[in-house]
Amino acid sequence: MASRENPAISLRKEPQQTRSRHLVDAVLEAAVRILNDEGSHAFTMARVAEKAGVSVGSLYQYFPNKQAVLFRLQTEEWQQTGTLIETALSDRSKRPDERLRVMIRLFFRSECEEAPFRRALDEALPLYRHTPEGEAQHRRSKKIMTDFIAEALPHASPVTRAFAADFVKTTITALGVRVSERPRKDIDAFAAATAEMLNGWLKRQG
Amino acid sequence: MASRENPAISLRKEPQQTRSRHLVDAVLEAAVRILNDEGSHAFTMARVAEKAGVSVGSLYQYFPNKQAVLFRLQTEEWQQTGTLIETALSDRSKRPDERLRVMIRLFFRSECEEAPFRRALDEALPLYRHTPEGEAQHRRSKKIMTDFIAEALPHASPVTRAFAADFVKTTITALGVRVSERPRKDIDAFAAATAEMLNGWLKRQG
Amino acid sequence: MASRENPAISLRKEPQQTRSRHLVDAVLEAAVRILNDEGSHAFTMARVAEKAGVSVGSLYQYFPNKQAVLFRLQTEEWQQTGTLIETALSDRSKRPDERLRVMIRLFFRSECEEAPFRRALDEALPLYRHTPEGEAQHRRSKKIMTDFIAEALPHASPVTRAFAADFVKTTITALGVRVSERPRKDIDAFAAATAEMLNGWLKRQG
Amino acid sequence: MASRENPAISLRKEPQQTRSRHLVDAVLEAAVRILNDEGSHAFTMARVAEKAGVSVGSLYQYFPNKQAVLFRLQTEEWQQTGTLIETALSDRSKRPDERLRVMIRLFFRSECEEAPFRRALDEALPLYRHTPEGEAQHRRSKKIMTDFIAEALPHASPVTRAFAADFVKTTITALGVRVSERPRKDIDAFAAATAEMLNGWLKRQG
DNA sequence: TATGAATGAGAGTTCATTCAT
DNA sequence: CATGAATGAACTCTCATTCAT
Numbered sequence: 001m002a003s004r005e006n007p008a009i010s011l012r013k014e015p016q017q018t019r020s021r022h023l024v025d026a027v028l029e030a031a032v033r034i035l036n037d038e039g040s041h042a043f044t045m046a047r048v049a050e051k052a053g054v055s056v057g058s059l060y061q062y063f064p065n066k067q068a069v070l071f072r073l074q075t076e077e078w079q080q081t082g083t084l085i086e087t088a089l090s091d092r093s094k095r096p097d098e099r100l101r102v103m104i105r106l107f108f109r110s111e112c113e114e115a116p117f118r119r120a121l122d123e124a125l126p127l128y129r130h131t132p133e134g135e136a137q138h139r140r141s142k143k144i145m146t147d148f149i150a151e152a153l154p155h156a157s158p159v160t161r162a163f164a165a166d167f168v169k170t171t172i173t174a175l176g177v178r179v180s181e182r183p184r185k186d187i188d189a190f191a192a193a194t195a196e197m198l199n200g201w202l203k204r205q206g
Numbered sequence: 207m208a209s210r211e212n213p214a215i216s217l218r219k220e221p222q223q224t225r226s227r228h229l230v231d232a233v234l235e236a237a238v239r240i241l242n243d244e245g246s247h248a249f250t251m252a253r254v255a256e257k258a259g260v261s262v263g264s265l266y267q268y269f270p271n272k273q274a275v276l277f278r279l280q281t282e283e284w285q286q287t288g289t290l291i292e293t294a295l296s297d298r299s300k301r302p303d304e305r306l307r308v309m310i311r312l313f314f315r316s317e318c319e320e321a322p323f324r325r326a327l328d329e330a331l332p333l334y335r336h337t338p339e340g341e342a343q344h345r346r347s348k349k350i351m352t353d354f355i356a357e358a359l360p361h362a363s364p365v366t367r368a369f370a371a372d373f374v375k376t377t378i379t380a381l382g383v384r385v386s387e388r389p390r391k392d393i394d395a396f397a398a399a400t401a402e403m404l405n406g407w408l409k410r411q412g
Numbered sequence: 413m414a415s416r417e418n419p420a421i422s423l424r425k426e427p428q429q430t431r432s433r434h435l436v437d438a439v440l441e442a443a444v445r446i447l448n449d450e451g452s453h454a455f456t457m458a459r460v461a462e463k464a465g466v467s468v469g470s471l472y473q474y475f476p477n478k479q480a481v482l483f484r485l486q487t488e489e490w491q492q493t494g495t496l497i498e499t500a501l502s503d504r505s506k507r508p509d510e511r512l513r514v515m516i517r518l519f520f521r522s523e524c525e526e527a528p529f530r531r532a533l534d535e536a537l538p539l540y541r542h543t544p545e546g547e548a549q550h551r552r553s554k555k556i557m558t559d560f561i562a563e564a565l566p567h568a569s570p571v572t573r574a575f576a577a578d579f580v581k582t583t584i585t586a587l588g589v590r591v592s593e594r595p596r597k598d599i600d601a602f603a604a605a606t607a608e609m610l611n612g613w614l615k616r617q618g
Numbered sequence: 619m620a621s622r623e624n625p626a627i628s629l630r631k632e633p634q635q636t637r638s639r640h641l642v643d644a645v646l647e648a649a650v651r652i653l654n655d656e657g658s659h660a661f662t663m664a665r666v667a668e669k670a671g672v673s674v675g676s677l678y679q680y681f682p683n684k685q686a687v688l689f690r691l692q693t694e695e696w697q698q699t700g701t702l703i704e705t706a707l708s709d710r711s712k713r714p715d716e717r718l719r720v721m722i723r724l725f726f727r728s729e730c731e732e733a734p735f736r737r738a739l740d741e742a743l744p745l746y747r748h749t750p751e752g753e754a755q756h757r758r759s760k761k762i763m764t765d766f767i768a769e770a771l772p773h774a775s776p777v778t779r780a781f782a783a784d785f786v787k788t789t790i791t792a793l794g795v796r797v798s799e800r801p802r803k804d805i806d807a808f809a810a811a812t813a814e815m816l817n818g819w820l821k822r823q824g
Numbered sequence: 825t826a827t828g829a830a831t832g833a834g835a836g837t838t839c840a841t842t843c844a845t
Numbered sequence: 846c847a848t849g850a851a852t853g854a855a856c857t858c859t860c861a862t863t864c865a866t
Contacts, residue, residue, distance in 0.1 A: 020850080045836060055852045056837080066836065167399050170388075174380035182376075193373050197407040201399070204406060250860060252828095261827045262862085272861065456839060458849095467848045468841085478840065579811050582800075586792035594788075605785050609819040613811070616818060638829080663857060673831045678858065831863075842852080 024062050026052040028076070031069050035117030045069075071131070074121045077114055078137045084110055085141065089148040096152035097202075101195035104172060108179050108191045115180035145169045153206045164205050168198055230268055232258040234282065237275050241323030249326055251275075277337070280327050284343040287316055291347065295354040302358035303408075307401035310378055314385050314397045321386035351375045359412045370411050374404055436474055438464040440488065443481050447529030455532055457481075483543070486533050490549045493522055497553065501560040508564035509614075513607035516584060520591050520603045527592035557581045565618045576617050580610055642680050644670040646694070649687050653735030663687075689749070692739045695732055696755045702728055703759065707766040714770035715820075719813035722790060726797050726809045733798035763787045771824045782823050786816055 030052035034043050045066050049059045063069045088103035111118075142165070149156075149165040156164070172194065179190045236258035240249050251272055255265045269275050294309035317324075351371040359367055378400065385396045442464035446455050457478055461471045475481050500515035523530075557577040565573055584606065591602045648670035652661050663684055667677045681687045706721035729736075760783070767774075767783040774782070790812065797808050 023850085044834085046834090057839080057852050058850070060837065061850070163395070163399075167396065170384050170396070171377070171381060171400075171403075174384040175377060178376050178380040186372075189369065190373065190376070193369075193407070194377075196410070197377075197403055200406045200410060201403040204402070251862080252860070255828090262829095263827050263864085264825085266862070267825080457841080458839070461849090468850095469843085469848050470846085472841070473846075575807065575811070578804075579808065582796050582808070583789070583793060583812075583815075586796040587789060590788050590792040601781070602785065602788070605781075605819070606789075608822070609789075609815055612818045612822060613815040616814070641829090662855080664855090674858080675831050675860085676829070679829070682858095684857070827864105827866085829863105829865095832860100835859080836857095838856080839854100840852100842850105843848105844850095845848085 020062070023052075023054055023058060026054065027059060027062065027069065028072060031073055032117060035073075040117070043070075070121055071133075073117065075133055075137075077121070081107065081110055082137060082140055082144070086144050089144055096148065097195075097199040099148070100152075100168075100199060100202075101192070104195045104198075105188060105191040107172060107176055108187050108194075111176040111180040112184060112187055118177065118180065141169070149202075152202055156205055160205055164202065168202070171198060226268065229258075229260055229264060230278075232260060233265060233268070233275065234278060237279055238323060241279075241326050246323070246326035276327055277339075279323065281339050281343070283320055283327070284347075287313065288343060288347055288350070290316060292350045295350055302354065303401075303405040305354070306358075306374075306405060306408075307398070310401045310404075311394060311397040313378060313382055314393050314400075317382040317386040318390060318393060324383065324386065347375065355408075358408055362411055366411055370408065374408070377404060432474065435464075435466055435470060436484075438466060439471060439475070439481065440484060443485055444529060447485075447532050452529070452532035482533055483545075485529065487545050487549070489526055489533070490553075493519065494549060494552055494556070496522060498556045501556055508560065509607075509611040511560070512564075512580075512611060512614075513604070516607045516610075517600060517603040519584060519588055520599050520606075523588040523592040524596060524599060530589065530592065553581065561614075564614055568618055572617055576614065580614070583610060638680070641670075641672055641676060644672065645677060645680065645687065646690060649691055650735060653691075653739075658735070661688075688739055689751075691735065693751055693755070695739070699725065699728055700755060700758055700762070704762050707762055714766065715813075715817040717766070718770070718786075718817060718820075719810070722813045722816075723806060723809040725790060725794055726805050726812075729794040729798040730802060730805060736795065736798065759787065767820075770820055774823055778823055782820065786820070789816060 027048060030048050031043070034047055034051055038047075043066075045059055046056060048069065049056045052059070059069075063072070084106055085103055088106055089099050091099055091102075094102070145165045145168065146161070149161050149168065153161055153164060175190070175194050179187055182190075233254060236254050237249070240253055240257055244253075251265060252262060254275065255262045258265070265275075269278070290312055291309055294312055295305050297305055297308075300308070348371070351374060352367070355362075355367050355371040355374065359370060362370070381396065381400050385393055388396075439460060442460050443455070446459055446463055450459075457471060458468060460481060461468045464471070471481075475484070496518055497515055500518055501511050503511055503514075506514070554577070557580065558573070561568075561573050561577040561580065565576060568576070587602065587606050591599055594602075645666060649661070649666050652665055652669055656665075661684075663677055664674060666687065667674045670677070677687075681690070702724055703721055706724055707717050709717055709720075712720070763783045763786065764779070767779050767786065771779055771782060793808065793812050797805055800808075
């Protein structure tokens with residue numbers, strides 16, 4: 001739906017046919033593998049095409065430029081992570097502090113898996129920060145957190161809640177990136193500590 | 207002194223003479239200004255040389271390659287920030303929680319000033335993460351934090367202390383980066399919240 | 413009929429069926445519109461096919477290559493202009509100088525309308541200057557002019573006549589191109605001046 | 619002097635040193651030879667660099683882009699031709715009609731020598747038609763012709779003179795291009811005819 | 825030692841043309 | 846016959862690095 005508004009970054013054509021979808025998938029998979037295995041400096045269109053087993057021309061048939069490939073990777077990751085967070089935080093069968101704990105653990109683990117290409121993605125991020133898709137994702141995650149805070153701090157003022165939502169999200173995101181660059185074994189301990197720390201802080205805001 | 211172990215990144219020659227030091231300073235200053243004013247994509251050796259008022263040849267006389275310039279920038283910044291943190295955290299005239307509060311505020315502000323070239327530096331970071339200078343800096347900041355935690359958590363076990371030091375440092379660092387990418391006006395509020403959050407968490411570890 | 417001699421440029425198959433003719437027409441029309449509206453750099457086979465509402469494959473079924481499309485455009489234009497000139501110059505109800513005047517005015521106006529794709533056509537012109545169709549057109553226009561000169565200079569020697577025909581044609585053609593690149597409002601004045609100049613010169617040759 | 623106003627087309631650096639001038643000369647000479655011998659489609663930066671015996675990088679050190687090379691060629695040619703015309707037309711020791719005759723002969727011959735790369739130059743012309751250098755050249759040639767017409771038509775009104783200058787210049791230029799694409803042997807005859815034709819026309823304007 | 829001209833590998837991107845479906 | 850996805854050679858331009866002067 002955004003192809004009109006942002007042709008410079010969205011897909012060139014929607015791959016509805018099977019073959020096309022395979023190509024796009026192959027490209028994205030190749031892109032991930034290159035980012036993981038060879039680093040962001042090896043992420044060239046020629047290398048992506050080669051690794052995906054397609055020609056450069058085909059690559060450009062579906063992605064208008066290099067940023068678009070990274071953009072697609074980012075978008076897919078945003079959607080996955082967004083869903084993950086939403087599911088964890090809106091599970092009304094648990095108390096808010098427990099939900100936050102679960103969410104943080106899942107999020108940190110998810111971040112770990114994406115760590116290798118995080119950097120490359122971040123380099124390209126300024127380019128699509130202000131795209132419709134980027135804005136949509138931003139609004140979505142903001143709403144999820146705002147709703148959660150409303151439940152966690154039912155008696156707090158709107159200003160307090162707004163700040164808390166912002167702060168909690170920022171803290172989790174920031175630590176997620178950091179934790180993903182560390183040894184895997186530390187992750188769950190860090191997740192637990194982060195949850196404990198944030199839950200403690202939240203309690204004092206309430 | 208590290209030139210043997212890592213000739214690819216350390217200075218080609220120690221500039222002991224006045225002229226050489228001037229040159230190195232001019233280069234670093236130019237590098238900072240380019241990163242700040244023109245962005246990392248403008249950070250080319252030719253541009254740095256030009257802005258520093260030296261020839262490309264001279265640039266290469268003191269920096270073996272482009273990464274080395276970024277490396278020097280990083281190192282200098284590490285030292286400044288390290289000193290800042292050390293000063294704030296070891297001020298025995300204040301209670302630990304107050305020291306942490308001050309240190310976080312100073313650190314966040316410092317991070318803000320360096321935000322523009324943070325990204326460029328980070329891109330080059332993997333290249334010198336495991337250099338002697340990098341390790342030295344790492345040990346230094348670790349010790350500062352460990353000493354601080356020893357004072358903040360006098361009764362905790364060594365394992366708890368070690369984890370706390372790691373966690374507190376990671377949290378502050380991670381949030382520092384994030385905060386530096388946000389509007390300036392939020393900074394002190396975030397610093398206060400971060401300090402409050404960490405102090406609360408530390409209290410519960412004690 | 414020319415497909416043997418110059419298979420690289422003539423039509424791949426004579427489109428005798430209605431459908432085929434429609435396709436060829438659609439392609440040529442699209443080509444003209446692209447050249448006019450988007451400029452010669454937008455004249456790609458993909459764009460032509462798209463604008464013509466046919467597939468690239470179909471395009472290549474009737475035109476062996478890109479030059480062939482331009483060739484057809486040129487040919488069609490030659491025929492139109494040739495007819496125009498012939499009609500104007502062979503109108504025995506008027507004196508030769510009046511015929512020339514009329515012909516030049518019509519020709520300049522016609523050139524103006526084709527100005528936009530003149531350049532693109534000219535780029536491809538060397539490729540088909542020596543094709544049968546090109547030669548045929550050349551002979552045709554030569555004959556028209558020769559006949560006209562025979563009437564305008566009834567007492568001149570064959571050599572004089574031949575040179576005059578060549579010179580008059582060259583002058584008109586050359587000025588036509590130039591005039592078509594100028595503001596429209598100048599055209600008729602230039603046409604009048606050109607006619608006056610050539611009629612004066614012709615009179616002196618007689 | 620135009621390097622500030624139009625950095626996209628003028629020389630990147632003024633080649634004051636001997637070596638640099640040699641390089642620029644070698645490039646321009648290579649460019650001419652390619653245009654002459656291999657046609658405009660062979661005019662690629664790589665080919666130019668190769669033929670000039672320099673690297674692509676060096677080429678781009680002196681010419682910011684491909685157009686700039688063509689621009690330089692055009693400029694040099696403009697200057698030569700401009701001087702030629704000026705000299706011929708302002709020679710007060712001859713009558714105007716004789717001067718025009720001489721000038722046209724010289725101009726046609728000169729055009730012949732440049733014919734091969736005329737096309738390539740013309741293709742790039744739109745790109746620098748409105749550059750300072752282009753405008754300057756245009757003003758210069760306009761003035762030369764205006765001055766000449768003032769002498770040739772001393773009693774004519776300013777409007778008549780202005781039109782005459784425009785028309786004469788257009789006719790000569792247009793025919794020059796056309797003539798340069800024809801067999802060499804025709805040139806002088808065409809020059810004589812053109813001069814005769816224009817002198818006749820001018821006499822009638824006076 | 826200082827200079828900056830020269831290098832050239834390599835990047836992103838386009839587009840005429842083919843051919844499996 | 847029609848399609849349009851796939852191809853890949855070719856193009857312009859950049860920039861880290863070297864080396865003759």
